[in-house]
Amino acid sequence: MKRIHVNEEYCIGCRLCEIHCLVQHSQSRKIIKAFKEEAPRAMARLVVEEEGPLSFAMQCRHCEEAACLEACMTGAMHRDEETGAVLCDEEKCVGCWMCIMVCPYGAIQRSLIGRSAASKCDLCYGNETPVCVANCPNEALIFVDETPSDNGAQ
Amino acid sequence: MGISLKTSEFRIERNEDRCIACQVCVRQCANDIHAYDAEDDWVYSDETNCVACHRCVTLCPTHALTIRRTPLDFRENANWTAQRITSIYKQAETGGILLTGMGNDRPHTIYFDHMLLNASQVTNPSIDPLREPMELRTYIGRKPDRVQVSRDDNGQIRLETKISPQLTLETPIMFSAMSYGSISYNACLSLARAAKKSGIMYNTGEGGLHSSLYEYGPWTIAQVASGRFGVHPEYLQAAAALEIKIGQGAKPGIGGHLPGEKVSAEVSRTRMIPEGTDALSPAPHHDIYSIEDLRQLIFALKEASNYEKPVGVKIAAVHNVAPIASGIARAGADYIAIDGLRGGTGAAPTIIRNNVGIPIEMAISAVDTRLRQEGIRNQVSLIAAGSIRNSADVVKIIALGADAAYIGTGALVALGCHLCQKCYTGKCNWGIATQDPYLTKRLNPNIGSRRLSNLIRAWSLEIKEMLGGMGINAIDSLRGNRDHLRGVGLNQVELDTLGIKGAGQS
Numbered sequence: 001m002k003r004i005h006v007n008e009e010y011c012i013g014c015r016l017c018e019i020h021c022l023v024q025h026s027q028s029r030k031i032i033k034a035f036k037e038e039a040p041r042a043m044a045r046l047v048v049e050e051e052g053p054l055s056f057a058m059q060c061r062h063c064e065e066a067a068c069l070e071a072c073m074t075g076a077m078h079r080d081e082e083t084g085a086v087l088c089d090e091e092k093c094v095g096c097w098m099c100i101m102v103c104p105y106g107a108i109q110r111s112l113i114g115r116s117a118a119s120k121c122d123l124c125y126g127n128e129t130p131v132c133v134a135n136c137p138n139e140a141l142i143f144v145d146e147t148p149s150d151n152g153a154q
Numbered sequence: 155m156g157i158s159l160k161t162s163e164f165r166i167e168r169n170e171d172r173c174i175a176c177q178v179c180v181r182q183c184a185n186d187i188h189a190y191d192a193e194d195d196w197v198y199s200d201e202t203n204c205v206a207c208h209r210c211v212t213l214c215p216t217h218a219l220t221i222r223r224t225p226l227d228f229r230e231n232a233n234w235t236a237q238r239i240t241s242i243y244k245q246a247e248t249g250g251i252l253l254t255g256m257g258n259d260r261p262h263t264i265y266f267d268h269m270l271l272n273a274s275q276v277t278n279p280s281i282d283p284l285r286e287p288m289e290l291r292t293y294i295g296r297k298p299d300r301v302q303v304s305r306d307d308n309g310q311i312r313l314e315t316k317i318s319p320q321l322t323l324e325t326p327i328m329f330s331a332m333s334y335g336s337i338s339y340n341a342c343l344s345l346a347r348a349a350k351k352s353g354i355m356y357n358t359g360e361g362g363l364h365s366s367l368y369e370y371g372p373w374t375i376a377q378v379a380s381g382r383f384g385v386h387p388e389y390l391q392a393a394a395a396l397e398i399k400i401g402q403g404a405k406p407g408i409g410g411h412l413p414g415e416k417v418s419a420e421v422s423r424t425r426m427i428p429e430g431t432d433a434l435s436p437a438p439h440h441d442i443y444s445i446e447d448l449r450q451l452i453f454a455l456k457e458a459s460n461y462e463k464p465v466g467v468k469i470a471a472v473h474n475v476a477p478i479a480s481g482i483a484r485a486g487a488d489y490i491a492i493d494g495l496r497g498g499t500g501a502a503p504t505i506i507r508n509n510v511g512i513p514i515e516m517a518i519s520a521v522d523t524r525l526r527q528e529g530i531r532n533q534v535s536l537i538a539a540g541s542i543r544n545s546a547d548v549v550k551i552i553a554l555g556a557d558a559a560y561i562g563t564g565a566l567v568a569l570g571c572h573l574c575q576k577c578y579t580g581k582c583n584w585g586i587a588t589q590d591p592y593l594t595k596r597l598n599p600n601i602g603s604r605r606l607s608n609l610i611r612a613w614s615l616e617i618k619e620m621l622g623g624m625g626i627n628a629i630d631s632l633r634g635n636r637d638h639l640r641g642v643g644l645n646q647v648e649l650d651t652l653g654i655k656g657a658g659q660s
């Protein structure tokens with residue numbers, strides 16, 4: 001499947017990926033409205049980790065053997081058959097946070113808005129290219145087909 | 155200590171209706187112009203040190219930022235301009251030489267803009283480069299006075315004359331000398347990869363060659379400058395050609411200056427100098443005080459490279475450039491690179507950059523004329539440098555007599571340079587003229603090399619169109635063909651020096 005790969009060598013820590021992710025998951029999908037008018041503000045589904053000059057965007061790796069899928073007791077966490085992406089059905093999620101506990105990448109967050117549900121990267125479901133990749137100014141994020149390693153992480 | 159009389163040069167206009175306080179500008183500015191007030195969730199700017207590099211403007215996701223020249227005016231005075239007054243303020247405060255980066259920004263006459271190209275009409279057909287072959291391949295190196303051929307028993311023609319080593323360029327453009335140190339590793343890598351892809355050369359400058367760039371050796375010209383930074387046998391062996399740097403257009407008569415801030419561990423290893431120390435190249439080569447001395451170094455380098463590589467000499471365009479070039483040709487150089495008044499730099503005294511040298515158009519014209527008069531034009535190739543800004547400049551300088559053009563500033567602009575002229579501070583927000591690890595990663599060499607090779611491709615296509623329009627199907631037929639140039643708005647002395655007619659004269 002196509003996955004988001006991060007090349008930390010060229011991540012400039014601008015956090016435009018976070019900003020555009022937030023907009024993508026807002027109600028209006030309009031950047032100024034999403035930030036200035038929508039309350040509570042939508043959440044970015046990824047986080048830029050930084051230490052010194054090193055930085056990289058961390059989002060769900062959509063693992064082949066996903067621990068969150070195993071841990072989910074309601075079946076909210078599921079794999080999309082078409083794209084292979086690991087998605088969370090927020091209607092089914094009861095907020096037990098086992099997925100957050102087991103995710104080795106810390107890529108799942110508690111949603112602080114609306115229903116209390118697990119919030120994670122959905123590869124911008126329906127978009128050809130996820131917005132974080134499309135808006136990365138330095139091509140540090142790329143969306144490509146590649147044979148995943150053992151745990152699916154790159 | 156007293157109050158500083160310096161005022162900000164630029165004003166940042168933030169459209170508060172658009173600003174979403176995302177802090178991209180805060181994170182991107184190495185000059186700490188923007189700041190975030192968490193209490194009020196508000197981003198504000200103090201533009202005192204703004205250099206108008208547009209990094210924040212370009213990355214702002216809501217296009218909330220604009221930068222303008224500060225509207226603070228002095229009383230109008232044609233003699234004491236704001237720039238001259240503020241220069242004195244700075245010097246009165248620091249007592250130092252004012253430094254700058256990039257090329258001359260003074261309004262000296264740009265002769266390129268006073269020359270127009272010819273095109274075919276009726277009496278000679280123009281050529282369509284999309285339908286007919288158009289040759290841009292250029293060979294840099296000494297050409298023989300005459301060529302002897304013989305036929306073998308089968309009637310096949312054989313070349314008897316031994317041809318001197320030549321550089322092959324797919325298009326008459328090269329990336330000019332920019333050292334690792336003055337520019338970042340990623341910038342060097344972008345240049346090297348683009349040179350390889352475009353079939354041209356890039357130049358190491360006087361900064362040595364990072365060991366990981368040796369694989370791009372066949373597309374590398376290695377410079378030997380007065381400081382001899384990073385010069386060792388492997389360096390000379392790795393490159394395709396060697397270049398003795400005597401002078402630079404931005405600072406004729408003085409040596410290079412790389413501030414210690416930019417001498418990182420890797421730069422120090424590559425240059426073979428201690429980390430954090432200023433890399434100061436002497437003004438002259440201390441073993442070159444005459445043409446005879448230069449000849450010794452040229453042949454020392456030829457000897458060291460087994461006479462397999464062209465050895466060139468780079469000089470700044472100065473008043474007596476023509477006789478100097480003649481001497482260099484006779485000293486055995488395979489090519490002469492001439493860097494004009496508007497040539498760029500990573501660091502130079504502003505007063506030198508703005509006032510020393512002559513324009514490249516005049517210099518190439520004078521040198522080509524002189525070498526032809528002396529009958530030695532074939533002995534050297536001429537490479538023109540010093541603010542070649544577009545493909546028309548390339549065509550014009552070749553018509554004036556150059557074999558190829560070096561582009562430095564143009565290449566950096568392709569990489570994102572906004573000519574803020576602060577290269578010497580090491581705080582380049584575009585990741586080009588810096589060694590700061592926070593900044594260098596902003597230049598992704600995959601993007602950089604793509605943009606550079608796009609530029610070379612675009613210019614080459616345009617050159618073909620212009621040649622075709624003139625009815626010429628090979629760049630060789632344009633070289634020194636000044637009949638294809640006409641001057642506008644130039645006086646007779648200028649026309650004569652350029653060796654061209656005025657517009658309307660036939």
